[in-house]
Amino acid sequence: MNDPHPVAGASSRRGEASGALDLAELLRRSGRGDREAFAVLYDAVSARVLGLAVRVVRDPAQAEEVAQEAFMEIWKTSARFDADRGSPLGWMLTIAHRKSVDRVRSAEASTRRDGSYHQQNQPVAHDSTAEAAHASLEAHRVRTALKSLTSIQREALELAYFGGYTHTEVASMLDLPVGTAKTRIRDGLIRLRDMMGVGS
Amino acid sequence: MSDIHALSGAYAVDALDDLERASFERHLAGCATCRSEVDGLRETSSLLGGACSTTAPDGLRERVLAEIALSRPLPPPGGVTTLQRRDRHRRGPRRAVAALAAAAAAVIAIGGGTVLVTQLGDDPVRTVQLSATDRVLQAPDAEEFTTPTRDGLGTVTVVRSSSLNQAVLITKGLAEAPAGKTRELWLKHDNTYIPAGFLGGGTDHTMLLDGDPGSAQGFGLTIEPASGSTQPSDQLVALLNFTSA
Ligand SMILES: [Zn+2]
DSSP, X not given: OOOOOOOOSOOOOTTOSOTTOOHXXXXXXXXXXXXXXXXXXXXXXHHHHHHHHHHHHOOHHHHHHHHHHHHHXXXXXXXXXXXXXXXXXXXHHHHHHHHHHHHHHHTTTSSGGGSOGGGGOOOOXXXXXXXXXXXXXXXXXXXXXXXXXXXXXXXXXXXXXXXXXXXXXXXXXXTOOTTSHHHHHHHHHHXXXXXXXXXX | OGGGGGGHHHHHTTOSOHHHHHHHHHHHTTOHHHHHHHHHHHHHHHHHHHTOOOOOOHHHHHHHHHHHTTXXXXXXXXXXXXXXXXXXXXXXXXXXHHHHHHHHEEEEEOSTTOEEEEEOSSSOOOEEEEOHHHHHHTOTTOEEEXXXXXXXXXXXXXXXXXXXXXXXXXXXXXXXXXXXXXXXXXXXXXXXXXXXXXEOSSSOEEEEOSSOGGGOOEEEEEEEETTOOSSOOSOEEEEEEOOOO
C-alpha cells in the first residue's frame, strides 16, 4: 500500500502549486478512489485552499470548516475536473472560493459586515517551503498586474473576490451607479487576465 | 436580457446573488462565448486567491482524510446514471438552446431532499449540491416572472419549473404586514386562488411555494387576518400572471 506515487513529469502549467507534482494526475487518481493520491494532493494545495478561505471568511475556525467542505467537494468531483477548461489549482480554488462566499453570505447576520474592509488586508503568512517561494513569486506578479488596473476596477474586484460582496453591494459601497460594478469587475478581470497571460 | 453577457466577470468571482447566478447559468448552457470567457476569468481570479497561503493545521488534514474515507468520488460525467432526464422543449427561437440544456442536464435524486445536477454537455462539466430552491432556480425549464409591489417599494419574483412542479418566491423590500395581519400567498388555478403558504416577517425572502405551481396560471400575495384566509382579500400586495411575454 505504500506506493510512492511517482509523479508524472514536472508540470510547466502556470499557476500550479508545485513544479514537482502533477496535480491533474493526482486529481485523476483521486477520482478513481485513490486516497493516497488525494493525501498528496491535499499536502500540495492545502495552504492555498485554507489561505483563500481565511482571507474571505476571516474567522480561522470557520475557514477551516470551509476548507474541509471544499476538500470534500474536490474529492467527490475529482473525476470531473476538465483540464481543457483550466488548471487543476484554479479549479480547486474556484471550489474553495464558492464555499467561502457561501459561508460569509449565510453568516451575514453576524459581525462580518460591520468591520472595515481594509482591516482584512493583513499580510498573509507564508510557509517556508519551495511552494511558498513559488506562491510569493506569484503573489508578486499578481500585485504588479493589479497595479495596472484603474483604482475603481481594483477596488471593485477586491471587494467582490476577497470581500464576498455581490456586484450590487460593491456598487453601493463604491458609490457607483447601479449596474456598473459588474462592468468594472469584468473589465478588471480581463485586464488582469491579459497581464498575467492566462490562456483560455 | 441582452447584456447578460456582462455578468461573466461577476459570475467568475461569485459576485452574483442567487437569482442572477441561476439566470446566468441558464444563459451559460447556451452561450459558448460566455463559457469560454468565464473559464479564463475564473482562472485569473484564482491567481488572486492563489496568492493567499496559510499553513493548515494537522488537525484539518486528519479530518479531511477521515471524511473522504467515508465516501467515494462521483463517476466521470459519461458514467452518470440518469434517473430523470429533462425533455421538455421551449417553444420558439430558444428551442435550440433549450434542447441543448435538456440534453445537457441530468437530475439525480440522492435522498434527503438534495439533488445532484450534472451538466452532461460537451462543455460545462459542473456538479453542484443543490438545495430545493436552487434546484428550481437552475432547472433548464425555469421561467421567471417579476413585478414591483403595489406600493412600488419592493419586488416580487416567482421562478417556476413546470417539470419539477415547483416554484420559488423571491421578495425584496416587501412591506411588513400590519399588526394582527399576515401576508398570504396564492396560486391561481382556473380563476380561483388556492392558498400557497404564508410569508414570515422580514422584507426579503426566498422560499418554495406550496401547491401545484406547474399548472398554475398566476400568483398573488395579499394581506390577510393573522389566522389566514381561504380566499384572498382585496388587500393586494402583488399579482403575477404566468404568461410568456
Ligand atoms: Zn453569453
